[in-house]
Amino acid sequence: MTTFQQAARSGLRDAQLRRNLDHATRTIRDKRSRAVAELPDWEALRSAAAAAKDEVLGRLDDYLLELEQRVQERGGAVHWARDAAEANRIVADLVLATGADEVVKVKSLTTEEIGLNEALAEHGIAAVETDLAALIIQLGDDTSSHILVPAIHKNRAQIRELFLRTLGVTELSDEPAALTEAARRYLRERFLRARVGVSGANFGVAATGTVCVVESEGNGRMCTTLPETLITVMGIEKVVPTLADLEVFLQLLPRSSTAERMNPYTSLWTGVHEGDGPREFHLVLLDNGRTNVLADEIGRQTLRCIRCSACLNVCPVYARTGGHAYGSVYPGPIGAILTPQLVGIDKAGSLPYASSLCGACADVCPVNIDIPRVLVHLRAHETAQRGPSAERLSMQALARMFASRERFERLQRVARRGRGLPGLSRLPGPLREWGRVRDLPQIPDESFRDWWRRERSR
Amino acid sequence: MSGSASEAREAILGRIRAVVPAAHPPGARPAYRRSLELDRAGLVALFAERIADYDVTVHPTTTDGLGAVLGEACRAHAVRRLAVPQDLPAGWRPDGVVLVPDDGLSGAELDALDGALTGCALAIADTGTIVLDSGPTQGRRALTLIPDLHLCVVFADTVVGTVPEAFDRISVERPVTFVSGPSATSDIELSRVRGVHGPRRLDVVMVLE
Amino acid sequence: MNVALFIACFNDTLFPSTGRAVVRLLERLGHTVEFPLEQTCCGQMHFNSGYPDEALPLARRFVRVFAGCDAVVSPSASCVGMVRREFAHLAERAADELLAADAAELAPRVFELSELLVDELGVEDVGAYYPHRVTYHPTCHGLRGLGLGDRPLRLLRAVRGIELVELPDAEECCGFGGTFSVKNADVSAAMLADKLRCIGDTGSEVCTAGDNSCLMHIGGGLTRLQAGVRTVHLAEILAATESDRSR
Numbered sequence: 012m013t014t015f016q017q018a019a020r021s022g023l024r025d026a027q028l029r030r031n032l033d034h035a036t037r038t039i040r041d042k043r044s045r046a047v048a049e050l051p052d053w054e055a056l057r058s059a060a061a062a063a064k065d066e067v068l069g070r071l072d073d074y075l076l077e078l079e080q081r082v083q084e085r086g087g088a089v090h091w092a093r094d095a096a097e098a099n100r101i102v103a104d105l106v107l108a109t110g111a112d113e114v115v116k117v118k119s120l121t122t123e124e125i126g127l128n129e130a131l132a133e134h135g136i137a138a139v140e141t142d143l144a145a146l147i148i149q150l151g152d153d154t155s156s157h158i159l160v161p162a163i164h165k166n167r168a169q170i171r172e173l174f175l176r177t178l179g180v181t182e183l184s185d186e187p188a189a190l191t192e193a194a195r196r197y198l199r200e201r202f203l204r205a206r207v208g209v210s211g212a213n214f215g216v217a218a219t220g221t222v223c224v225v226e227s228e229g230n231g232r233m234c235t236t237l238p239e240t241l242i243t244v245m246g247i248e249k250v251v252p253t254l255a256d257l258e259v260f261l262q263l264l265p266r267s268s269t270a271e272r273m274n275p276y277t278s279l280w281t282g283v284h285e286g287d288g289p290r291e292f293h294l295v296l297l298d299n300g301r302t303n304v305l306a307d308e309i310g311r312q313t314l315r316c317i318r319c320s321a322c323l324n325v326c327p328v329y330a331r332t333g334g335h336a337y338g339s340v341y342p343g344p345i346g347a348i349l350t351p352q353l354v355g356i357d358k359a360g361s362l363p364y365a366s367s368l369c370g371a372c373a374d375v376c377p378v379n380i381d382i383p384r385v386l387v388h389l390r391a392h393e394t395a396q397r398g399p400s401a402e403r404l405s406m407q408a409l410a411r412m413f414a415s416r417e418r419f420e421r422l423q424r425v426a427r428r429g430r431g432l433p434g435l436s437r438l439p440g441p442l443r444e445w446g447r448v449r450d451l452p453q454i455p456d457e458s459f460r461d462w463w464r465r466e467r468s469r
Numbered sequence: 470m471s472g473s474a475s476e477a478r479e480a481i482l483g484r485i486r487a488v489v490p491a492a493h494p495p496g497a498r499p500a501y502r503r504s505l506e507l508d509r510a511g512l513v514a515l516f517a518e519r520i521a522d523y524d525v526t527v528h529p530t531t532t533d534g535l536g537a538v539l540g541e542a543c544r545a546h547a548v549r550r551l552a553v554p555q556d557l558p559a560g561w562r563p564d565g566v567v568l569v570p571d572d573g574l575s576g577a578e579l580d581a582l583d584g585a586l587t588g589c590a591l592a593i594a595d596t597g598t599i600v601l602d603s604g605p606t607q608g609r610r611a612l613t614l615i616p617d618l619h620l621c622v623v624f625a626d627t628v629v630g631t632v633p634e635a636f637d638r639i640s641v642e643r644p645v646t647f648v649s650g651p652s653a654t655s656d657i658e659l660s661r662v663r664g665v666h667g668p669r670r671l672d673v674v675m676v677l678e
Numbered sequence: 679m680n681v682a683l684f685i686a687c688f689n690d691t692l693f694p695s696t697g698r699a700v701v702r703l704l705e706r707l708g709h710t711v712e713f714p715l716e717q718t719c720c721g722q723m724h725f726n727s728g729y730p731d732e733a734l735p736l737a738r739r740f741v742r743v744f745a746g747c748d749a750v751v752s753p754s755a756s757c758v759g760m761v762r763r764e765f766a767h768l769a770e771r772a773a774d775e776l777l778a779a780d781a782a783e784l785a786p787r788v789f790e791l792s793e794l795l796v797d798e799l800g801v802e803d804v805g806a807y808y809p810h811r812v813t814y815h816p817t818c819h820g821l822r823g824l825g826l827g828d829r830p831l832r833l834l835r836a837v838r839g840i841e842l843v844e845l846p847d848a849e850e851c852c853g854f855g856g857t858f859s860v861k862n863a864d865v866s867a868a869m870l871a872d873k874l875r876c877i878g879d880t881g882s883e884v885c886t887a888g889d890n891s892c893l894m895h896i897g898g899g900l901t902r903l904q905a906g907v908r909t910v911h912l913a914e915i916l917a918a919t920e921s922d923r924s925r
Contacts, residue, residue: 075481444863
């Protein structure tokens with residue numbers, strides 16, 4: 012299993028990626044600051060959103076049942092999936108029942124999380140990604156590196172080359188407008204003939220059974236309006252209590268993600284609407300580890316996440332390693348806390364350490380997730396499940412030496428003589444790791460307390 | 470619901486109840502800004518300024534001048550055939566344009582038209598947003614989605630200040646769409662390109678009185 | 679005012695000059711300093727590295743050692759953050775009501791150096807003289823953890839003879855992050871490289887900050903590169919006067 016440290020190296024050395032990411036994250040960061048500064052009640056909105064989410068997480072069963080009932084009352088069907096395999100089976104069966112062999116998809120991290128496209132392919136169903144970036148990723152057989160702009164690691168020349176190869180066009184400039192036009196024509200054909208649409212959901216309103224999708228390109232509207240059958244896969248944590256709560260989230264999300272006052276299109280639909288849109292609507296409620304996150308009192312706040320990616324754009328680690336280093340659908344700070352809780356700390360144990368705890372993410376999180384706190388909390392889980400180790404022994408030895416003045420001062424004297432703290436020097440190479448790019452500090456002949464005692468004997 | 474389906478449902482609910490056993494009383498929600506303290510003229514001006522950020526032109530007019538302004542907009546965009554909702558008011562009919570009522574047009578038929586003309590439920594000044602709720606003069610969702618131009622009539626007295634004020638007024642009996650400019654993407658090197666799948670042009674006609 | 683100095687374990691051992699500077703500075707301003715010799719470590723490294731059980735006794739020890747003090751000052755923002763914010767979490771985790779109460783009682787009396795000077799002692803001009811070109815790096819614990827704002831800069835601006843140059847991208851993390859610097863040494867090095875580049879762009883002789891942990895990392899990089907720039911803790915600049923030898 013590749014650790015974050017190992018996976019980070021290729022990103023660190025990829026000069027193109029580093030420049031793209033630095034430019035992109037700086038640009039969005041600055042725009043976001045300006046968009047946020049405009050709102051005099053930004054902090055109140057953050058608190059209100061966190062409170063709304065915490066309310067839901069405190070009574071998630073009730074809210075899910077309410078959501079289910081409302082959707083059913085409005086002619087929709089609700090399915091429950093414990094894990095990825097179950098969700099994929101449900102979706103595949105629903106698609107097969109329509110006789111369609113192609114579905115059009117709105118970008119949905121949740122469907123990427125469960126590997127839906129691959130599962131549908133096994134049933135002979137083609138899932139056509141319709142977000143421009145997702146299309147670029149799909150055509151290039153690549154993986155996403157950023158929640159919001161998944162193809163951020165690709166430049167226009169690379170995209171032009173890809174489209175020439177896969178879209179059946181013979182001539183194409185590398186201007187973003189031209190590239191976008193090529194994708195538009197390719198996808199319009201598919202939108203107009205699609206019989207089944209698959210989407211995720213940004214929010215699900217319990218009180219009314221309304222699903223909300225936030226987007227920029229219009230492909231979300233295409234997929235959720237034109238096909239006869241719509242299947243929405245929604246993580247159970249996406250529930251919000253009432254319609255009025257959306258007024259808070261729809262102010263926080265656009266400014267935090269694309270740094271706009273409002274994104275181009277936000278769609279709200281409830282079940283099946285006669286004469287307008289799909290005749291069949293299926294909502295698939297997905298657990299897939301979310302109840303594990305729910306079980307952890309401190310980790311639970313992770314589920315407030317509204318997938319804005321503001322944390323990615325301020326993270327000094329993400330900006331230098333890129334998303335692939337995190338080995339998961341969710342990269343960056345949120346990924347470092349969400350993924351280990353979803354899949355188990357034993358399978359993603361290096362992620363909580365992929366952070367200098369600088370706190371920039373917590374500053375910008377629109378739902379006030381204290382990401383550094385959760386990271387430290389997960390590190391405690393990680394060391395606990397790792398069991399006995401050389402590191403633990405060293406940490407315990409060091410703690411014992413800090414437990415009394417005599418032992419601490421003895422440690423200082425030994426360190427001075429040995430010019431290296433014995434506890435740390437027994438760890439597998441930390442002094443060596445340090446020394447690769449930095450000089451080690453010299454230990455002075457006299458400690459502070461020795462000076463104090465000498466100069467200030469009372 | 471089939472056996473394994475209800476099994477999954479009960480398993481998930483059971484797991485939730487097991488890990489968060491006590492119902493937490495809802496915490497207090499802090500108050501946030503609900504209105505802008507602007508009069509109608511101020512709201513209309515702010516709306517025009519904000520939606521202009523998305524490269525949307527706002528054409529001011531009066532009820533009497535509406536038909537003429539719509540005609541001009543159609544000429545400017547070289548529109549010959551315009552999709553309209555079946556309940557399009559008489560005063561909204563621009564000259565020199567073939568109006569095609571949407572009585573269940575297919576996707577391909579809508580795609581072949583030059584644009585769509587509708588009203589809206591309300592507009593939000595703070596964010597430069599038009600809200601469609603499939604109500605009178607709006608038609609169904611596909612109407613404002615497939616044709617490449619959306620001409621939208623906004624009445625000045627339906628412009629509210631903030632997103633909370635909009636939510637005070639909308640109903641989700643029918644589908645609701647918030648539209649803030651033509652479609653866009655920043656997926657290629659983060660440079661924003663207008664117009665991907667939704668209408669690539671959005672024009673607003675603001676009826677002041 | 680009578681102030682107890684919480685020097686922090688690594689300063690005591692590796693950067694005693696910072697502690698001496700704090701003493702000299704506060705005494706020059708007319709206050710008395712005591713140094714409870716029983717102090718050792720606040721447990722931050724253990725806690726942040728995923729060993730809260732090992733940090734717990736250190737927290738308990740800390741609140742005992744500093745129990746009777748009117749005010750506690752430290753030249754380490756990260757350690758102050760540990761005491762004021764994380765001790766409560768340690769107590770909660772261990773269901774230790776006594777520690778929770780003691781920590782809550784002690785917290786309002788624990789100050790980072792610039793907080794003490796500006797907020798408690800009400801002073802910005804500490805009578806310092808430091809005729810060098812200096813750039814200031816706001817450490818993450820100071821900036822985001824404690825919300826120090828521009829207190830350190832206000833203190834620095836009042837130093838006579840100083841030429842203060844703004845650091846580009848100042849708020850970017852330097853890449854130390856405790857054990858992060860060795861567990862993710864490659865990323866840490868990349869972050870350090872950018873911080874060193876920004877420091878170099880200022881043409882400064884000295885990079886200063888309120889935490890020797892960051893300065894140890896930055897300074898180690900500067901000397902490795904033979905950059906001809908040195909790191910000096912904020913306290914040492916504020917303690918400097920005309921009668922000092924060049925520092």
